[in-house]
Amino acid sequence: MTELRYLAPDTLDEAIGAFAAAGSAARILAGGTDLLVQMRSGVLKPGVIVDIKKIPEMTAIEETADGGFRIGAAVSGMALAEHKTFGKVWPGVLEAINLIGSKQVQGRASAGGNLCNGSPAGDSVPAMVAAGAVVTVQGPNGRREMKVEDVPAGPGRTNLKPGEILVSFSLPPRPPGSSNAYLRMIPRTEMDIAVVGCGVSLTMNDGIVTAARVGLGAVAPTVLLVEDAAKALIGSKLDDAALARAASACSAACRPIDDKRGTIAYRTKVAGVLLKRTAAIAAKRAQGN
Amino acid sequence: MAKVHVTTLINGEPTEFLCEPNDTMLDALRGPLGLTGSKEGCASGDCGACSITLDDRLVCSCLMLAVESEGHEIRTIEGMAQGDRLHPLQQKFLEMAALQCGICTSGMLVASDALLKKNPDPTEEEVRFWLAGNLCRCTGYDKIVRAVMETAAEMRAQ
Ligand SMILES: Cc1cc2nc3c(=O)[nH]c(=O)nc-3n(C[C@H](O)[C@H](O)[C@H](O)COP(=O)(O)OP(=O)(O)OC[C@H]3O[C@@H](n4cnc5c(N)ncnc54)[C@H](O)[C@@H]3O)c2cc1C
Ligand code: FES
Ligand code: FES
Numbered sequence: 001m002t003e004l005r006y007l008a009p010d011t012l013d014e015a016i017g018a019f020a021a022a023g024s025a026a027r028i029l030a031g032g033t034d035l036l037v038q039m040r041s042g043v044l045k046p047g048v049i050v051d052i053k054k055i056p057e058m059t060a061i062e063e064t065a066d067g068g069f070r071i072g073a074a075v076s077g078m079a080l081a082e083h084k085t086f087g088k089v090w091p092g093v094l095e096a097i098n099l100i101g102s103k104q105v106q107g108r109a110s111a112g113g114n115l116c117n118g119s120p121a122g123d124s125v126p127a128m129v130a131a132g133a134v135v136t137v138q139g140p141n142g143r144r145e146m147k148v149e150d151v152p153a154g155p156g157r158t159n160l161k162p163g164e165i166l167v168s169f170s171l172p173p174r175p176p177g178s179s180n181a182y183l184r185m186i187p188r189t190e191m192d193i194a195v196v197g198c199g200v201s202l203t204m205n206d207g208i209v210t211a212a213r214v215g216l217g218a219v220a221p222t223v224l225l226v227e228d229a230a231k232a233l234i235g236s237k238l239d240d241a242a243l244a245r246a247a248s249a250c251s252a253a254c255r256p257i258d259d260k261r262g263t264i265a266y267r268t269k270v271a272g273v274l275l276k277r278t279a280a281i282a283a284k285r286a287q288g289n
Numbered sequence: 290m291a292k293v294h295v296t297t298l299i300n301g302e303p304t305e306f307l308c309e310p311n312d313t314m315l316d317a318l319r320g321p322l323g324l325t326g327s328k329e330g331c332a333s334g335d336c337g338a339c340s341i342t343l344d345d346r347l348v349c350s351c352l353m354l355a356v357e358s359e360g361h362e363i364r365t366i367e368g369m370a371q372g373d374r375l376h377p378l379q380q381k382f383l384e385m386a387a388l389q390c391g392i393c394t395s396g397m398l399v400a401s402d403a404l405l406k407k408n409p410d411p412t413e414e415e416v417r418f419w420l421a422g423n424l425c426r427c428t429g430y431d432k433i434v435r436a437v438m439e440t441a442a443e444m445r446a447q
Binding site for chain 1: 293310313332333334340346347349356357403
């Protein structure tokens with residue numbers, strides 16, 4: 001039997017102290033929808049679990065004075081869905097988070113857990129990348145900020161340093177004419193892992209794209225920010241030629257694996273198709289804003 | 290290993306129990322607490338047979354540590370009927386034969402109850418999406434969905 005200690009500190013400082021002191025045997029617990037499955041299957045046998053949900057900052061959703069959002073790392077998908085304005089400003093981020101598992105899973109699963117679990121197919125990650133989210137992490141050496149796309153290091157690995165905890169996501173204020181969307185390709189409608197996931201965030205003025213960001217998931221060892229696809233969209237009216245260039249940029253960025261969910265050729269093609277469909281949804285929403 | 294002492298509220302009753310730190314809430318319910326209505330179908334969050342609510346939010350008890358219930362409020366299938374009086378969903382499941390073997394039923398009922406509390410007038414599509422995390426090998430789902438829709442209509446009429 002594993003010797004396991006469970007700690008649920010009330011403050012971030014205590015959590016960091018306990019997490020750093022326990023070293024590599026320790027695991028952070030947010031919603032537990034990845035961690036408990038890994039423990040149950042015997043993949044992981046942590047010696048210490050640090051539950052972060054009693055720390056107020058970890059479960060808070062805040063609208064900042066400049067019109068941005070700050071989301072605690074352990075906020076559940078269901079709590080985010082119940083927020084009055086978040087889904088209006090960031091529909092693409094919300095729809096990505098709300099694709100994670102069932103209603104039961106959404107009652108617990110957090111964007112922080114989705115990112116730190118390090119799956120290349122994590123649904124919220126491409127949407128957060130497209131949103132230009134910045135994360136705050138804190139460890140024994142203090143606080144720092146990182147771009148979301150810099151967090152994943154490879155399947156199951158992140159660039160957080162030993163003892164560091166993800167604290168929150170900051171999403172920037174939105175200029176008028178902005179919106180976003182997320183689509184994933186799966187063989188069924190619910191409860192499956194993305195074959196490809198695509199997040200697009202756009203700002204439009206008079207039908208012309210003035211700013212764009214594209215995130216792609218499940219097509220490489222980490223979620224990707226596809227700058228070439230964004231460049232192809234910026235300055236265009238999302239005409240067929242611009243969309244075709246952006247789709248090719250997405251396909252070109254792919255370094256996928258062959259598995260039971262999809263072949264390399266299939267994932268590469270679908271990445272381009274999803275870009276076009278996701279951009280169309282984001283554009284439609286942006287024009288209403 | 291030292292057992293952990295947990296104080297929580299289960300179906301409205303202040304409850305204390307002892308558990309191992311790595312026991313799931315489902316282990317604690319079915320073990321020391323003797324509440325075996327919640328079932329273990331998969332122990333990995335896929336089937337929903339272990340559905341409970343935690344502070345009124347629907348969760349899988351197999352994906353939660355028992356120690357996490359400290360200071361929170363848990364509701365299980367055992368809290369659904371009022372004494373001998375079945376909850377309208379339970380009554381309707383019986384009347385409309387929305388169960389066969391019954392393994393999925395307590396999870397289906399707890400999940401459907403959570404839906405109707407949030408949305409008393411769901412569309413069929415909303416019911417199906419809401420119950421996507423509850424697997425049933427027997428009924429083919431149609432009878433369950435119809436029973437939920439019918440219960441919702443009756444509860445709205447009251
Ligand atoms: C039935 C089922 C269906 C699922 N479907 C999907 C799906 O469709 N799409 C999808 O993307 N995922 C899916 N998942 C996976 C999982 O639900 C998500 O990855 C979820 O977002 C994880 O969040 P959590 O809060 O539960 O993380 P946890 O399990 O609490 O944590 C995950 C990992 O991240 C670490 N961690 C968590 N928070 C922090 C932090 N703040 N700082 C540092 N490290 C941290 C933990 O130590 C752990 O290693 C599914 C899981 C289940 C059980
Ligand atoms: S036993 Fe918990 S979801 Fe299957
Ligand atoms: S009635 Fe047998 S699994 Fe649903």
